[in-house]
Amino acid sequence: MNVYRVLIVEDHPFQHQYLTTVFQAAGGFEVELVWDGATALQRLSRSHYDLLLSDLMMPQMDGVQLIQQLAQLHRPPALALMTAASRRMLLGSGQVAKNLGLKVAGLISKPVREAEIISLRERLDDLTEQARTFSRRPRGCRARSTLIKALENGEIQAWYQPKKSLRDGRIVGAEALARWVHPAEGLLMPGAFLDEIENAELEIELLTSILGQTLGAQAQWARMGHSLPVSINLPTHLLDQPDLVDQLLAQVRVNQADPRQITFELTESSTTQLSSNYYAGACRLRLMGFGLAQDDFGKGYSSYFNLVSTPFTELKIDRSLVLGCGENDGLASALLSITELGRKLGLTTVAEGAETQAELAVLRRVQCDQVQGFIISPAVPRNDLAALLREDGPRPALL
Structure with missing residues (x-):
């Protein structure tokens, strides 16, 4: 089983504990948690992560603003979004990310469940295999x-x-x-x-x-x-x-x-x-x-x-x-x-x-x-x- 590094952005203390437990139960993840988008961007500038999971409803820098900043990174991780807001808000935010060229691994309505985390891992497996296939192809444009x-x-x-x-x-x-x-x-x-x-x-x-x-x-x-x-x-x-x-x-x-x-x-x-x-x-x-x-x-x-x-x-x-x-x-x-x-x-x-x-x-x-x-x-x-x-x-x- 592949093990993926995940950075979670969530400002609620209970959710920190809950999400840690759910990811551990699903298996295949190394999880780090931060409280806000600014700290997340600092971590991403220093270390590589396979997945960023962010709440949309965040103080100071909301989830949509974080998406816009994430798209400016040289090698952004895959993105998953979660929210207790409406499903339409989640879908709309996902479109922001896709239109900015980010790889969206999941859109999750809270409360987050273990089955959804397992689906995230499967999606990351797919993205990893796609990257390997792409790397085996000849570089540059064909004549x-x-x-x-x-x-x-x-x-x-x-x-x-x-x-x-x-x-x-x-x-x-x-x-x-x-x-x-x-x-x-x-x-x-x-x-x-x-x-x-x-x-x-x-x-x-x-x-x-x-x-x-x-x-x-x-x-x-x-x-x-x-x-x-x-x-x-x-x-x-x-x-x-x-x-x-x-x-x-x-x-x-x-x-x-x-x-x-x-x-x-x-x-x-x-x-x-x-x-x-x-x-x-x-x-x-x-x-x-x-x-x-x-x-x-x-x-x-x-x-x-x-x-x-x-x-x-x-x-x-x-x-x-x-x-x-x-x-x-x-x-x-x-x-x-x-x-x-x-x-x-x-x-x-x-x-x-x-x-x-x-x-x-x-x-x-x-x-x-x-x-x-x-x-x-x-x-x-x-x-x-x-x-x-x-x-x-x-x-x-x-x-």
């Missing part, structure tokens, strides 16, 4: 020629995460997600190479590669008797390219495919230089028959005006609103509002990131149309999705 070769050789592949209907449990679509089957490093997830693709200005090459692979996969599934629509991520800033829509349509037509079977998900990670390019590209995609999805709705800068002024066909609900909705009435209420809005606008609502039966139950209750997530299936190669389609069979199979 553009290396990325081009990976695209040309078919190492960067489209894998497919199925979407299931929450009405009858059948697979009704899929999302194409990029995976790099690297000959030396093994399977790489998008976070390991998408930034390099963007920096090398190869995003259009990646997009057309994923589209081409998807059209081939759809043809394979069609021969099995399954006409399966697929959604593909499209970085929004690519709509600045005036010929992008024509290029995508030409690729579909060359493959004798139907653009109505492809939905492009506009991501929030970027935007166009001119708002007119955004609306022109979105409208032209729809005019050519492609579906259009607002990705990650409920996260970041997605707005109601953007939703009603763009000809979307699909509304993707961000996983941050799905995670834990089975135990959080606030999240469940937000999901109800979004799905009702989607129905009124004539949009198919798709929930991302479902992981538990409790979350599925909420999504059914609010009448979300479709769901994707690990409880259904991770992204898989196209032949594996073909096997899932065979298992799905001709009759509805309830989740």
Whole structure:
């Protein structure tokens, strides 16, 4: 078992004793406690800690101010927050930390329980393994020629995460997600190479590669008797390219495919230089028959005006609103509002990131149309999705 150094910031004497006892019972921790944020920052400047656990309601320097100071450290520890205040306050403070680039290991409502401390240890185990994996990767940015070769050789592949209907449990679509089957490093997830693709200005090459692979996969599934629509991520800033829509349509037509079977998900990670390019590209995609999805709705800068002024066909609900909705009435209420809005606008609502039966139950209750997530299936190669389609069979199979 790994042993982690933890610094706890708490101003109540009873909590000092209580937290020491709980961490000792959980095992795997060396714990130090301080009374305020200023002292915590002094300790962090002199020593390395794996985790900082801080109360939000603190005198002089509150927990949010401590988060802001923590983000300025060269090597900040992972962060966990605890409070007796509302869950919304806890979630909001967690977003402050995440947006500042901190690794948030846990958000805990007081009283702190041993099971939650064990979850913190498991999260620290995960972060440690991620750091080891990252350290084994080649340093620096891969050469553009290396990325081009990976695209040309078919190492960067489209894998497919199925979407299931929450009405009858059948697979009704899929999302194409990029995976790099690297000959030396093994399977790489998008976070390991998408930034390099963007920096090398190869995003259009990646997009057309994923589209081409998807059209081939759809043809394979069609021969099995399954006409399966697929959604593909499209970085929004690519709509600045005036010929992008024509290029995508030409690729579909060359493959004798139907653009109505492809939905492009506009991501929030970027935007166009001119708002007119955004609306022109979105409208032209729809005019050519492609579906259009607002990705990650409920996260970041997605707005109601953007939703009603763009000809979307699909509304993707961000996983941050799905995670834990089975135990959080606030999240469940937000999901109800979004799905009702989607129905009124004539949009198919798709929930991302479902992981538990409790979350599925909420999504059914609010009448979300479709769901994707690990409880259904991770992204898989196209032949594996073909096997899932065979298992799905001709009759509805309830989740």
